[in-house]
Amino acid sequence: MSLRLRLFLILTGATLAVWLSAVFWIEHSTRAEVTRVLDARLVEAARMVSSLVSKNQIALNRDNPAQVALPESDSYEHQQFCQIWSFTNGLVGRSNGAPRAQIVPADATGFRNVTQEGKALRVYTIVDPDLGGQVTVGDSLAMRNRLVRDVIAGFLWPALVILPVMWGLIWFAISRGLAPLDRFARDLEARPSEDLRALPGTARQPREIRPLAGALDDLLARLAAARSREREFIAYAAHEMKTPLAGLKTQAHIARHAPDTDTREHALAAISTSVDRTDRMVRQLLDLAQVDSREARATSVELNGLLRQVLGDLAGLATRRGVTLELDSAPDAPTVEGDPLLLSLALRNLIENAVQASPDGSAIKVSVTTSGDTLLVDIHDHGPGLPPEIAQQAGQKFVKGKGADASGSGLGLSIAHDALTRLGGALSFEMRPDGHHTRVDLPAA
Numbered sequence: 001m002s003l004r005l006r007l008f009l010i011l012t013g014a015t016l017a018v019w020l021s022a023v024f025w026i027e028h029s030t031r032a033e034v035t036r037v038l039d040a041r042l043v044e045a046a047r048m049v050s051s052l053v054s055k056n057q058i059a060l061n062r063d064n065p066a067q068v069a070l071p072e073s074d075s076y077e078h079q080q081f082c083q084i085w086s087f088t089n090g091l092v093g094r095s096n097g098a099p100r101a102q103i104v105p106a107d108a109t110g111f112r113n114v115t116q117e118g119k120a121l122r123v124y125t126i127v128d129p130d131l132g133g134q135v136t137v138g139d140s141l142a143m144r145n146r147l148v149r150d151v152i153a154g155f156l157w158p159a160l161v162i163l164p165v166m167w168g169l170i171w172f173a174i175s176r177g178l179a180p181l182d183r184f185a186r187d188l189e190a191r192p193s194e195d196l197r198a199l200p201g202t203a204r205q206p207r208e209i210r211p212l213a214g215a216l217d218d219l220l221a222r223l224a225a226a227r228s229r230e231r232e233f234i235a236y237a238a239h240e241m242k243t244p245l246a247g248l249k250t251q252a253h254i255a256r257h258a259p260d261t262d263t264r265e266h267a268l269a270a271i272s273t274s275v276d277r278t279d280r281m282v283r284q285l286l287d288l289a290q291v292d293s294r295e296a297r298a299t300s301v302e303l304n305g306l307l308r309q310v311l312g313d314l315a316g317l318a319t320r321r322g323v324t325l326e327l328d329s330a331p332d333a334p335t336v337e338g339d340p341l342l343l344s345l346a347l348r349n350l351i352e353n354a355v356q357a358s359p360d361g362s363a364i365k366v367s368v369t370t371s372g373d374t375l376l377v378d379i380h381d382h383g384p385g386l387p388p389e390i391a392q393q394a395g396q397k398f399v400k401g402k403g404a405d406a407s408g409s410g411l412g413l414s415i416a417h418d419a420l421t422r423l424g425g426a427l428s429f430e431m432r433p434d435g436h437h438t439r440v441d442l443p444a445a
Contacts, residue, residue, distance in 0.1 A: 003181075004174055011170050019159055023152065030151045034144055039111060042080075042124035046137040049082055053093075054130045079143045086133035103136050113141065180206050184213070196224035247274050287345050287415050300445050301340045303368055303375060304329040310348045311366065314355060322360035325351075328367035334375050337445040338423040346419035349412035350379055350427075350438050357383030357436075370444065377440040385436035386429050 083103055084093035091100060099116050104125050114121050123138030184205070198220060202213040251270045258264035304327075311325045318325050336343065354364050362382040369376045413427075420427050426441040 004178055007174050007178075008167075008171055011174070012167050015163070015166060015170070019163065023155065023159075026155055027148060027152055031144075031148050034147050038122070038139060038144060039124065042111075042122070042137050042139065045080060045082065046124050046126050046135050049084065049137065050126055050128045050131075050135045053084065053128060053135070080137060080139050083136045083138075084131070084133065085136065086131060088132060092133070103138065104134075106134070108134070114138075180209060184209060188216075196220045196227065245278070248278070285411065287349065287411075297339050298337050299340065300335050301338055301343060303334050303336055303377070303442075306340065306344060307347065307366055307368065307377070310344060310351060313348065314351055317352065318355050318364070321355055321358070323355050323358045324363040325355075326363055326365045328365060330368040330370060332370075334368060334370055335445040336375055336423075336442045338425075338442070342419040342422055343442075346416040346423070346425075347377065347440070349415045350440070353412045354379050354381035354383065354436075354438065357381065359383070373444050375442045375444050377442065379438040379440075380435055381438075382435045385431045 080095070081098035082093075082095040083091065083098045085102055085106075086092045087106055091102070094100070101116070103114055103116055103121070103123055104112065108125050109127055111122070111124050114123055120141040121138045122141050122144065123136050125134050125136045127134050187199070198217045199213050202210060202217060205213050248271060251267045251274065255264050255267035255271065258267060307327055307329065311327055315325065351364065351366065358364060358381045365378075365380045367378045367380070369378070417427050420440060420442075424443050428439045428441075430437045430439065
């Protein structure tokens, strides 16, 4: 169901409910007013008849009460009837159309509703001491109901004309009110798929549309960033994969056409080295894509356990490189609030870089300490380290330290830098007399 139709049904239903409520209220108030006015007329008529009887201006006859036929009329006066009843002589006078039988008990006074000869009547009775009887004046409840219906009909007939006109105006008003939204939708449909710029004129949009326009601007910005990262990733992958693949092809050709065993073995060893470098590069490219595209999901991470897992994953590489991995964990099992995958990628790439840069037979020590609201992870290795100008470019792709061997791609530091930035952490490097230190600052949970 369209928004326009939904609004139209809601508003027409609301107006119809208001009109029906008005009809019921008018019916109730009209009935109360008709009852009040006509009851007052009955009281007035009863007192007038009683006064005439007291002044002997009405001849009372028990044997033959006067009966005068009145013409049929819709006039209220011709709908009333009167009955004069003597306590000793019975019916002594009545108007035309009044019942002969006693309408109310002899001791009755005031208003009451009665049924006489199958007709519902509203009567008012007063006792006349001079007469020694009672005067009863009444009218038909059907006549009263007809008066109320006439008033309601007079209200409904104009409503039957006004309501359709009002509904048409409501439809027109809704269409005019939704015109900015229609234009907004047409502008979006007309935009080329490659146009990811912010929507123009967001601040001039109606207040109700601004949150939607703002959300779309945010979405377009994220899509533009994702597309930019995708293009960068493709460019990085093409740049880095071209040289290793060309080297593999060359070494394979040499191995195939080698004139002797030594040449063939040397070519096969070069192929193995190139495959290892390509494997690491592919893993780092995938890590980089994951860091760039992943929305950080904050959770409580136990840092000692995460570091043990990372060191376990790198144990095979360290053994092949002749490097020992050591963990000096904090005794109080510190926790950090962040995304465990991003944190794991950052620490793994930093420690892997240290393994690749460390000389054979050396040790890499990873320690965790606390300083106020900050957790410090220190990676101590005995490699050549990073000169200051390279350390300042650590967030850029393909920046290599001077100690990086042939298997380095220059992506590890970029992955760690981007992941730690997303986590609210910081990365720094320092060369000390005892070796090179890579420091990671993380906010404690």
